[in-house]
Amino acid sequence: MARADAGAQGLGMRTLVRFWFPLATSWLLMTAETPVVTAVAARMADAKLQLAAFGVAFSLVLMMESPIISMLTAGNALARDRRSYRLVRRFMLGLSGFLTLGMVLFAATPLYDLVVLRLMGIPPDVAAVVRPVLWVMVPWPAAIAYRRFCQGIMIRYGYTRQVSYGTALRLLTTVTVSLMGLAWGRLGGATVGACALGCAIMGEAIYAHLASRHAVRETERIDVPGEESVPDLLALARFYVPLALTSMISLSTTPLLNFGMMRSLWPLESLAVWPVASGLLGMVRSFGYSLQEVIVALLNGSSALKTMRRFAVLLAVGCLCLAVGIAFTPIGLWWQYRVAGLSPELAGFAVTALRWAVLVPVLAVAQSWLRGIIVAGKSTGAVAWATALNITVLILVLIGGAKLGRFAGASLAAIALTVSQGVESLRLWLFVRSMRMRVERAAVLQRTTRETA
Secondary structure: OHHHHHHHHOOOHHHHHHHHHHHHHHHHHHHOHHHHHHHHHOOOOOHHHHHHHHHHHHHHHHHHHHHHOOHHHHHHHOOOOHHHHHHHHHHHHHHHHHHHHHHHHHHHOOHHHHHHHHHOOOOHHHHHHHHHHHHHOOOHHHHHHHHHHHHHHHHHOOOHHHHHHHHHHHHHHHHHHHHHHHHHOOOOHHHHHHHHHHHHHHHHHHHHHHHOHHHHHHHHHOOOOHHHOOOOHHHHHHHHHHHHHHHHHHHOHHHHHHHHHHOOEOHHHHHHHHHHHHHHHHHHHHHHHOHHHHHHHHOOOHHHHHHHHHHHHHHHHHHHHHHHHHHOOHHHHHHHHHHOOOOHHHHHHHHHHHHHOOOHHHHHHHHHHHHHHHHHOOOHHHHHHHHHHHHHHHHHHHHHHHHHOOOEHHHHHHHHHHHHHHHHHHHHHHHHHHHHHHHHHHHHHHHHHHHHO
16 A cells, blocks of 8 residues: 555655646546536526526535535545544534535524625626526535545555546536537536536446545554543544634635625626536646645655655646646647637637736645645644634635725636635644644754763
8 A cells, every 4th residue: 555655765846746647637527527517507598697697505514514624634644444434433423414505504594694695785687597496406515525524644654546536427417417408408507517526426426436446445454542542522623623614714705705795896697607617626726725634644754755856846846737738728728719609709808817817826736745745644623723824815815805996706716715825824824833843843852962971
């Protein structure tokens, strides 16, 4: 297994790439879902309205499911023996039930009107389409929580290819259901997209259950004393809550961007193109997303850290070249017009937004690299504080840009995303630097003590 090999022989670049590549493929396939769904919606009736409604609904669902996103990291880092596995599993099931209930209450009560119409300022015709889409997506939180928990255990044992197989199945389901909805033609594009993603998530969760059985059996065989395991729910919460807050803050980005776009120039056009532009941007960012779990799984010394640093630099350069090639060449316009199915007017908005966001994939690599080091050191609170700073800067840029009144909403969203993620990356880097300095001082003190003795 990759983890064992890395620990016994030192982490080489080839081992690292073999471990990372299936996870990167999984992220790429997963981020390809949104372009598939938006491309289908763009070819159905009332494309602008349906795209806007899907973007709003998708952002709300992401925010609601955000507390369970870190189940992958929890399964990877904590579920290493029978006691800890069962504790994390119980925690996952309880949190999933709570979030599912919360999603039902949001869609069924006046809270929906308060948030969507009043706070976010979404137009009534768009909000009327969003609500039934949310009902279709109610099973999401539980399915995603279970899938990510199983994937975390699989990653811990080096079964990264199985993770990518599950995501390939998910993408195939998304494409199939989307095309069936397009051919049937009786549902709106936003509803078709929600049905496609819902079926895909459920299918991948079932696959993850089956594929993780061997890793689960191996974990169940490991019995360690309580003090060496995760001792109790409180210890689990101390590790998990900062990560959950990080996910919640991060995934609240899209509703905040929608809020900012509604108060900028060309709001409806921006709401329509942002899911398309951000979907393509997410595909480029996906290569960096998987780096965090690789570091958590394989970081075991200074030699491994140096190898990972070299890899992260190469990955960042590659992502930058790819982003520039898409945003500043005819490829970007061709994609938005021919593949995504946008009108020439909307395609222009999307390409301009991509150009403003060209540094975001590089920042994604930097954040994953730094977060991985911090999580491996069990200092998860620092990640939450950096993400809170990210959101604060995002809000300030959106408010300032809207008052300035010189940018289309989608372009302002791209600018705010770039600036806020740059600030977060800087804060994470400063924390990792202070961690390294503390470790070096402790080593010097220990060496001095031995020499004196």
